[in-house]
Amino acid sequence: MKIKTTIVVVLAALLLVGGFLVNAWAPVSAAGTTYFVSDAGDDNNDGKSVESPWKSLSKINETLLQPGDSVSFRRGDVWTGVLVAGHSGTARSGITLGSYGSGSVPTIVAGQDGTCVKIDGDYITVDGLRAEACGYAGFSVAGDHNVIRNSAAAQNAAGIKVGEGSDFGLYANNTLTDNNVMNANTPGTACGTPAAVQCNDDSGAFGILINGSDNEFSGNTITGSTAESYDFIRDGSAFEIFNGSRNNIHHNTAVDNNVFSEIGRSKGAAADGNTYRYNLIRSTCGANCSKAVGLIARGPRSSFGPTNNTTFEHNTVWLDGPDSQAVVCHATCPASTIIRGNILVAVRNALWIDGSGWTEQQNVLNGPANVAPDSTSTTAPAGFVNAPADLHLTGSSPAIDRAGTGASTMDLDGQGAAVNGDCTGDGSADSGAYEYRPGNC
Numbered sequence: 001m002k003i004k005t006t007i008v009v010v011l012a013a014l015l016l017v018g019g020f021l022v023n024a025w026a027p028v029s030a031a032g033t034t035y036f037v038s039d040a041g042d043d044n045n046d047g048k049s050v051e052s053p054w055k056s057l058s059k060i061n062e063t064l065l066q067p068g069d070s071v072s073f074r075r076g077d078v079w080t081g082v083l084v085a086g087h088s089g090t091a092r093s094g095i096t097l098g099s100y101g102s103g104s105v106p107t108i109v110a111g112q113d114g115t116c117v118k119i120d121g122d123y124i125t126v127d128g129l130r131a132e133a134c135g136y137a138g139f140s141v142a143g144d145h146n147v148i149r150n151s152a153a154a155q156n157a158a159g160i161k162v163g164e165g166s167d168f169g170l171y172a173n174n175t176l177t178d179n180n181v182m183n184a185n186t187p188g189t190a191c192g193t194p195a196a197v198q199c200n201d202d203s204g205a206f207g208i209l210i211n212g213s214d215n216e217f218s219g220n221t222i223t224g225s226t227a228e229s230y231d232f233i234r235d236g237s238a239f240e241i242f243n244g245s246r247n248n249i250h251h252n253t254a255v256d257n258n259v260f261s262e263i264g265r266s267k268g269a270a271a272d273g274n275t276y277r278y279n280l281i282r283s284t285c286g287a288n289c290s291k292a293v294g295l296i297a298r299g300p301r302s303s304f305g306p307t308n309n310t311t312f313e314h315n316t317v318w319l320d321g322p323d324s325q326a327v328v329c330h331a332t333c334p335a336s337t338i339i340r341g342n343i344l345v346a347v348r349n350a351l352w353i354d355g356s357g358w359t360e361q362q363n364v365l366n367g368p369a370n371v372a373p374d375s376t377s378t379t380a381p382a383g384f385v386n387a388p389a390d391l392h393l394t395g396s397s398p399a400i401d402r403a404g405t406g407a408s409t410m411d412l413d414g415q416g417a418a419v420n421g422d423c424t425g426d427g428s429a430d431s432g433a434y435e436y437r438p439g440n441c
Helices: 057-061
Strands: 013-017 020-024 034-037 070-074 078-080 083-085 095-100 107-109 115-119 124-127 130-132 137-141 147-149 152-154 158-162 170-172 175-177 182-184 206-210 216-218 221-223 227-229 233-235 237-242 248-250 253-255 259-264 275-277 280-283 293-298 311-313 316-319 325-330 338-340 343-345 349-353 359-361 364-366 384-386 390-393
Touching (some): 057 083, 107 115, 115 130, 137 152, 158 175, 316 325, 325 343, 343 349
Parallel strands (some): 070 095, 078 107, 083 115, 095 124, 107 130, 115 137, 130 152, 152 175, 158 206, 170 216, 216 248, 237 259, 253 280, 259 293, 275 311, 280 316, 293 325, 311 338
Antiparallel strands (some): 013 020, 384 390
16 A cells, blocks of 8 residues: 655755765655565565565566656566666656665666666656666666666666656766677778768767756766777767757766767757766777777867867876877867866877867866967876876876866865865865875865
């Protein structure tokens, strides 16, 4: 029997993720029915206790979940197929898919139609599930105000796909590993030649594919988003944005991906106002990352541009591939682009940017640049503790106090930014993702 509640749920909550606070505006669900699912269960049970769980995903899929309901999967169990959450919660009472018991995270594999977990409703929270070898997407999200947190995905073309029109979501504290499948990888000849066939159509190897807008991505760890491609030799991104605007990507760790983030748009669409702050971007994976890139943004001369109002600040990028590039904004980079307060280390280009009017300030640039750095930037060695293993700053780093008041109250460690190098807490922020703290501050 459902338990009625008169508690008013506050929509704007705070969630502690990876040592820092993010906006957790997903609803805290009012009490409803909790259903339990176990590999040892039976679909003829009532599913309402750990002693009488259901067994199959199909039983969940055919159940009309109401606002406030939750589904708990037994930890350590594995299901084959697809989980579909097609009903919606509300702003005051969401639907939750989570876990119970002890052991490894409940896992869904080999999804139908290339997806393991489909979130087709609104105000749904996924907390602590794993999607593996699903074909295309581990988690595919089509609704608004949804949350995926503390979850994992591996061996997919996209660990998480945030679909077109899927907006105002939160994606926090997820682990996305080796999503290294090319969804499209067709042989063809070089683009621009008379015999060109299906050129530049390869797609895949995404940690998170973002086609929606106004979403937040925080505290995620993304590794191994890279795969062979006929068109591009090697392709893949930790965060791929296509036709998505005003997404906030902050306080994430991205290691050994082909690209950290590439932004693009189709004709008539937009990919504007996306921001990146306090992310750690590192690639040291040999041939698989020889052409690794931190950020790729575009101007109007690109068929996938322009990507206007892109802000990239307080990130640490360290790439060692012979053709690596930390930040690229090409095809007449929009004047609204801001590259500020970063540490950018790469072999081929620390910064490649064209056009005019864009902002480059307060950066530490270690590697070639095609433009003269702003007077507030420097090319002095970044001064890391032990690159690439530890990209925190030493006390002699030129990044210390270089970046003004800072764009966040916390650095990637979840400690206060702008400490002025002497623990006073009232100074300038350091460039890069980590704030220097002498002693035990």
